[in-house]
Amino acid sequence: MGLKNFICKDVRNQNEPKRGIVTLRIIYIVMMVAFLLDLVIAGWGAVKYSPYKIGLIFAAIIILFAITYNSSTKVSLTLFLMFTFIFSLSLIPCFGWSAGMQNYFITMLMMCYFAVHAGMAFKIVLTLLVLCVRIVTIFIYSGTLPETEISEVSGKMIQSVNISAVFLLTVIISYIYSHRENIEESKLMKYNDSLAREANTDRLTGLYNRRYASDYLDSVKKAGTLGAISICIADIDFFKKVNDTYGHDAGDLVLKSMAEILRNECGENCLVSRWGGEEFLLIFSGVNGDDAFTMLDTLRKKIKNHVFTFGEQEISVTMTFGLTEYDFSGNIDKTIKEADEKLYRGKTGGRDRVVY
Template sequence: MGKFKKILFQDVENPNESADGPITLRISALVMMIYLLIISVTLVMVHHVWWMAGNLLFVAIYGYLLYLTYENHTRTALILYNIVMLGAVCFNVMLIGWDSGLQHFLFTLVLLDLLFTYLSKWSQGVVVMGLCAARLGLYFFCREHGKIVQIDGACDIFLQVLTTVVVFVLLYLSGLMLSKDSQAVERKLMKYNNELQKAANTDTLTKLWNRHYLMHYMGKKVEHPDDFLSIAIGDIDFFKKVNDTYGHECGDEVLRTLANIFKKEMEGHGVAARWGGEEFIFLFEGANGDEAKILLAHLQNAVRKATITYGEVQLRVTMTFGLVEYDTKLRLDENISIADERLYIGKENGRDRIIY
């Protein structure tokens, strides 16, 4: 079975052609070959052996069609598939009657032809109109002429069930392949949109949320506050000196290192974002001011202990924080302003401290 599957799903050599079309043709041809062989056996069972020859001819043509799909003649195979399907349907409907349901196989051709993108819309339209005309022609033919072979009883029931199942299998197969590309494109678009959204909401250097997105997030939180919120603004002490002494690339490494510390320390407690330059803002969710100050002290201590390596340079930095417990009587920007004012009080009073 593994070898058979490998052969059946073998890719095409043409780099400009998708394998979906040829594979669908192969599976469809195999299904029709089996189906027509079963009809041939049914004809033998009802003592109409000679009519079996017609279906065996169609089986042979389907076999040749399979060969074409492996020789990079997919377009020829598609044309041949349409012709042999139309021929097999017309032959068997005229043979065993309209009630056999074989005319429904023409619907499977419509969906299959839509799978091949190198068929123009005009060509597809012509094919659909041709199939519609063929089905109507068969209907009126069967109204005027009786069927040649009478199939009754268990054979008739078996044939009805088999035909219905095979038609639905072919419709499913073609529909699956047809939707495969559109679903792949949709997934790519969703992934691209998610990446764009993430890029729009993320600070490029630190990979933290940016100021715009955090304000949006906090705005949603304070609309329906169902728990304590606390806000802190932190600033790296003497950051300008780091840039002036070691260069801006070293300063960037400081920002990246601290951002990783913030992510780790804020996990499960809230979020951190880059506020601008060397300033960061922290939203503590479910924590009042006293609780947030304890959490912020752990974060401050982690910053103190961190050794930042840039080339041969190793340095440590400290941070000053202004903290406020969110006051629902004030607007969001007013609460942030209070935290910012407390930050500057900390700067003026020696740095490396939390003002609450």
Template structure:
């Protein structure tokens, strides 16, 4: 395995231990190792530098390793990075299980022989690279480069649980290009693909780090906006709608514009994941049936009352 470009970040307040680990790893001349001594600094550097593996002490001066693990596993840019938890004393079985269930790939208890520790790091990196390659192929839409809907199988529950655990809102936005079949029929499927890719680019440009963008199917896209209530999600969808409507396309010697419709729903603890998505989808249905080129935000009970019986 070629580890020449592997970057390892250690979040550990015991500087002697951290430096010992760093020197042991550097002896192999295959690593770029950095150290943070507080959780705050470590999380900030992880977000900015996106290392290949992170080693986190369970005890830190400003927080504990479980909070750091939660933050890193909750962010879209870092949730897949392998994280090893390190404890300088024997924790309870419940603590070990808790850390592993939160997403740690290993739980190391000090003291540990340096050779064993380095081997654990190597295994974590190798498994991560294999899983990342397989996952990217499995969950990526080849046309737009966005996630496909299979990502929802393992991200939806994680995001909804995080929302409940921290009391932070999460909203879904279902977006659909208006009259897309007519676009394909009039200008051809290759041009239709260009329109889809353009909308994907607009969504990526507008999205934040934690947002999840999914090509849900055909000309339909789903966005999960962590930290956004229904008003914030509505404002986001409106900006996307205006951006897309303003986009000029050139085809067959002419310029053309297209529009989209969107439905917004804010998640509540009484909803199942399916009900959450269905509410956004039904809000989209209302937007389509209200004239298109608009955004509609609605609660589950409002949607149920508005739909034809």
């Protein structure tokens, strides 16, 4: 916990972004550890041969790490890029070309893109600069042997340490600079989903609203190959009497309970929506009119026998259904109007029935 606080300590200037500074501190720690491991593996001979160079590199890492607590991100980042050039190019002769010191250029490249706050043109220039230096190192240092004798096994171990360090830094930099964006993107997606649900859902009943049902019918109209489609408009009988007798809270309870009954009984192939007031629109996909009529008549009987409980009050209602089958060669708006006319006939004909 102490190390985390030490690394994540904010800079003196409150206006400075913290993320870049924290990333640089982690990079310096990883580079320091990797450099120590390289020296341990290479043995005392490497230290004895270049003591001043090694001492200066250690001192530079410590000083640059300390500078991150007092300087701006821009200054610290510039110093890091300069140091990484020097670090890589000065240690290639020490450990040899195969040690992979030149791979630290990848870390520079990533920081150029993630941490540098500048236009894309400037970042491209930095990228080309890093690329040019990397190519030059091939011509100058390719095949360079270490200054001191290092066994083949030790050489491979040093190479593994440096490659692992670069891989680790790549993962760390990518995580630090993408984690917040991923969280924000996830939050935005969830928020957009909630907005979409709210826009398409009736707040009281939780059913799809008229807007969504209309959009769905438009998609049905355009598809034209979904098989039989049966459309029904259902209306609670004498619902105004429920509100007048028991109050609007009781009416809301009946609407919510009715929505749950319709959702549970109509099945997965039926889209249930609140069409308006106490009216519901049912769209049966892949169900012809005869089968839909059988299902609705069974549903009608269940609703008639169901008791809605509001406090100590027991409320019973019935429902009337107007059903028609959609002909894909016809007009879907006309089909809805036909279902509505059949509902009206059911209302005038005594209610509590399915008119098909």
